[in-house]
Amino acid sequence: MAEPKGETAADRAYRILRSAILSGRLPTDRKVTEAGLAEMLDLSRTPVRNAVGRLLIEGLLQRRKGSGLWCILPTRDEIRTIFDIRARLESYAAARAAEFATPLQRAELVASAARMALLVDEMLSDPHADVVPRIDAENALFHCKIVEAAHARRLELLLQSTIDVNLVTLTLQAYGTEQRMRSASHHHEIAVAIAGGMVELAGKAMEVHILSAASFVLTDPQADHPAPRQGKMPVRPG
Amino acid sequence: MAEPKGETAADRAYRILRSAILSGRLPTDRKVTEAGLAEMLDLSRTPVRNAVGRLLIEGLLQRRKGSGLWCILPTRDEIRTIFDIRARLESYAAARAAEFATPLQRAELVASAARMALLVDEMLSDPHADVVPRIDAENALFHCKIVEAAHARRLELLLQSTIDVNLVTLTLQAYGTEQRMRSASHHHEIAVAIAGGMVELAGKAMEVHILSAASFVLTDPQADHPAPRQGKMPVRPG
DNA sequence: TGCCTAAAAAATGTATCCAATTTCGCGACG
DNA sequence: CGTCGCGAAATTGGATACATTTTTTAGGCA
Missing domain, CATH: 1.10.10.10 (Winged helix-like DNA-binding domain superfamily/Winged helix DNA-binding domain)
Structure with a gap:
């Protein structure tokens, strides 16, 4: 990675x-x-x-x-805007995926959602295991695969510069058990909708998924800025 | 320019x-x-x-x-996608503009729509006059001002790489009298909605404006590719 | 003391040189 | 006759030297 x-x-x-x-x-x-x-x-x-x-x-x-x-660090308002943009673009991607995804891609999305559910179960049963990074990776994979399945290069390019792994990770770090379970459930709903070719549902479900994350992150008092540090810190070349 | x-x-x-x-x-x-x-x-x-x-x-x-x-020239499908993306992003911009535009920006948008109406009148009364480039310019100005009034730098950046003046001009070239009148009418509706702070209406009106352009361009048999030329042609440095 | 000017310092933009990687063609060998 | 491999050519990536533009500062004069 x-x-x-x-x-x-x-x-x-x-x-x-x-x-x-x-x-x-x-x-x-x-x-x-x-x-x-x-x-x-x-x-x-x-x-x-x-x-x-x-x-x-x-x-x-x-x-x-x-x-x-x-x-330029995004302000709280700009982060809100980024989530709004993501909601619009990724819901479009999900809708397109429901229409244009290959059978293999549909299967892979369902599989990813299933893995996510397993990971959350694992997290619940053994809170000490280090499953969080694997959850993050599975989440990234899921969203990435949907954009691919949309078969729209333009969309890929735009989302690539909009979605930043740092912001997503920040979001997920703010998540607790409750939110992770809900998120996994969303993934399942979205995957099934796409697999079943339900264009409207896929789009709306993705919209809910993103805006739900936004509302959680932005109402959480801790998740303000990504590390609002001031002094100069070295960046190691490696 | x-x-x-x-x-x-x-x-x-x-x-x-x-x-x-x-x-x-x-x-x-x-x-x-x-x-x-x-x-x-x-x-x-x-x-x-x-x-x-x-x-x-x-x-x-x-x-x-x-x-x-x-x-890589965008195919017809990709142009369709670009319009869909524009519809989603620009309608968001219009909605934000209705919420966040300054009084001056609201006034300018109404003024731009008024000028557009005048230009279309001029075109109707004197078909030989060279008003088309001025209409194009006013159209570009209108859309640009809305994005500015949205006060969302992210949106500006994304739309900048999505909206290309060549594609827009291509669209407008395909327009006839009928479509130009309707387009000017749209501009008026959008400007009034934004000026009046009607968030939902502004967004939906913009969506209609863009998708209407898309449907017209994409059903028009002439407006296929932007100049599907094959042979090598010199590009003059100036 | 305050302001204008000019020089120097800093930062970016451009050109050119060299290195590294890949492609394609040619020839030899199986 | 086909295939493997080697080498030359083409193309891109990186470094450095230089030009241009802007900022800042020092100094002189009102």
Whole structure:
């Protein structure tokens, strides 16, 4: 998951910088520079510029003309907006999946939902086991497979820059037993709807799934910012 | 509109290449290379690589591992998908605008809709006048102002890469008198809804506006691909 | 003391060179 | 005659040097 082999230096810079910004390891109260980031990552400016370009497009960085880059952490309102956008785009993806998914994809979605249910059971029966990362991975896989099954490259590209693993993980970390069970139940409903070709239901079920997560995260007092840290922290190149 | 002064070489390359791809001036049946594009534009590979990177993210270019770039023209199905996505994102933008727009922005939207009505009148009374480009411009301005008034940077970024002026212009070119009148009417309805803070109505009216355009474009036998040309055509650097 | 100007410092944008990876063609061998 | 393999060519990725633009600061003059 961390460092794919065929990854270019630019990809690596992008992955590390994006994670560093969203987890608050880069300062938001002062400028950073391409040269500085390059030194930090032990790279030349070329791949860093590539990564910075993508982050500018995603809005996680902003350029103040001649005066450095500034990291932009999404505010609570912006996180709300991101969930709203996800609800609209992913429900469209689910609806399309119900219409266009291959038989194999439908089966895989049902299987993923089943695995998720098992994982939640495991969590309930043995709270000490380290199942949470596996739940996170299964969740990511499920959403990813739906977008693939929608057969809409445009949708993939848009969601890719909207859904960030850091934000999703943040969401899931805020989840408790109750919410995880409900979430697993949602996955089952969505998978069955898609497998059965029920376009409307699949879309609406996904909408509920996402907005439910949003409402939970945003009403939880702890889940404010992703690590609203201030001081400068080193980002290790590895 | 064409060439902003403070534009960098990379921006220029991006603008020209994107337009060249969508208008069919670059071949889709054989590879193009960064070096080739650079020579075409009379630039070094550096700014071209920047532009190519953005186009790869947008999906208008695709990289076949070691062997050149390929231009990807949206198929009819993909255009349909783009309209669906626009309907969902722009209706969200309109709803947000109805909630968050400043008084000035509300007034400007109403004014834009009024100007559009005047332009359509002008077109009706004097079919020979060259009002069509002005109508296109007013239309672009209207949609742009709504997205701004939504006060959601994320939405701006996503729509920016989804809405392409070439596709919109293509749509409008397919429009006749009847459709233009209806479109102007839509603009008025949307502007009034936003100005009056009617969140639901604004969103739904925008949805109708976009899907109506989609249904018209996609049922029109002439509006198939954007210039499905095959042979190689030069792209002038200017 | 305050402001204008100009020089220097900083940051980004561009060009060019080199390295690494992949492709394709050619030839030899089975 | 087909296939394997090696090498040359093509293409992209990364580093560095240079140009351009903007900011900041130092200094002089009112």
